[in-house]
Amino acid sequence: xxxxxxxxxxxxxxxxxxxxxxxxxWDIDFRNENSVFILFRRVINKICKIFHVNFSVxxxxxxxxxxxxxxxxxxxxxxxxxxxxxxxxxxxxxxHVVLDQAVSQLNYKREMSFIRDxxxxxxxxxxxDIFADWIKCNSWSFAExxxxxxxxxxxxxxxxxxxxxxxxxxxxxxxxxxxxxxYDETLKLIADFxxxxxxxxxxxxxxxxxxxxxxxxxxxxNILSQSEVDAITSELSDFLYVR
Numbered sequence: 001x002x003x004x005x006x007x008x009x010x011x012x013x014x015x016x017x018x019x020x021x022x023x024x025x026w027d028i029d030f031r032n033e034n035s036v037f038i039l040f041r042r043v044i045n046k047i048c049k050i051f052h053v054n055f056s057v058x059x060x061x062x063x064x065x066x067x068x069x070x071x072x073x074x075x076x077x078x079x080x081x082x083x084x085x086x087x088x089x090x091x092x093x094x095x096h097v098v099l100d101q102a103v104s105q106l107n108y109k110r111e112m113s114f115i116r117d118x119x120x121x122x123x124x125x126x127x128x129d130i131f132a133d134w135i136k137c138n139s140w141s142f143a144e145x146x147x148x149x150x151x152x153x154x155x156x157x158x159x160x161x162x163x164x165x166x167x168x169x170x171x172x173x174x175x176x177x178x179x180x181x182x183y184d185e186t187l188k189l190i191a192d193f194x195x196x197x198x199x200x201x202x203x204x205x206x207x208x209x210x211x212x213x214x215x216x217x218x219x220x221x222n223i224l225s226q227s228e229v230d231a232i233t234s235e236l237s238d239f240l241y242v243r
Contacts, residue, residue: 012077012079012083016066017064018065020063020065021063022062074113078116082116102115105122105161105165108120119172120165120170120172121193122174124162124173124176126177126220127240128240129216130155131220132224133219135223135224140154146228149231152236175241179208179210180210180217187201
């Protein structure tokens with residue numbers, strides 16, 4: 001994030017703190033890594049209690065108190081994001097900053113609100129290929145065990161708000177397969193969505209080459225069993241990619 005990261009982070013933390021003070025609190029024990037000191041303190045305090053000596057050894061720590069509302073927190077969070085990304089954009093003479101998986105699509109509205117003028121691109125893929133890819137890479141334990149029923153449930157849970165995403169003007173939903181089979185059209189769709197001129201695309205096919213990525217389309221044909229294909233086709237028919 002560059003040399004300004006800690007400075008911006010400290011400013012953000014300070015904006016959330018109303019005041020701080022020193023305190024003796026039980027939870028400080030759990031933050032104290034010196035177990036010998038904890039044992040020593042307990043022994044001394046026990047002895048003082050037995051002999052009725054008004055003395056105790058207690059660790060002291062700082063307590064931070066915050067008293068801000070939702071809008072104040074949102075304003076501080078937006079300022080924090082500005083402080084992080086604006087210097088990066090200026091240093092690289094960039095009009096846009098692209099983040100990979102910066103927000104969850106399940107809670108995208110709340111998370112996008114922290115970043116001003118943000119837009120979300122959601123790229124989906126044929127569920128048969130996703131499951132085949134997970135099996136190939138052992139990404140999930142149930143994929144390794146080829147438990148297709150658990151995969152279907154997980155797939156559905158991740159896309160329970162997909163219709164809402166499609167209707168949101170700040171979100172662009174697309175298919176991985178379309179980027180391959182309809183490269184130029186999809187490219188223009190992305191450019192129009194984020195406000196780029198096609199002349200600004202100067203690294204065409206250098207970072208994403210559809211001629212190479214096409215090998216990841218239809219890989220399920222060589223990996224999934226017929227029963228697995230039938231189950232996914234039956235339960236997730238709305239998400240299949242058909243040319």
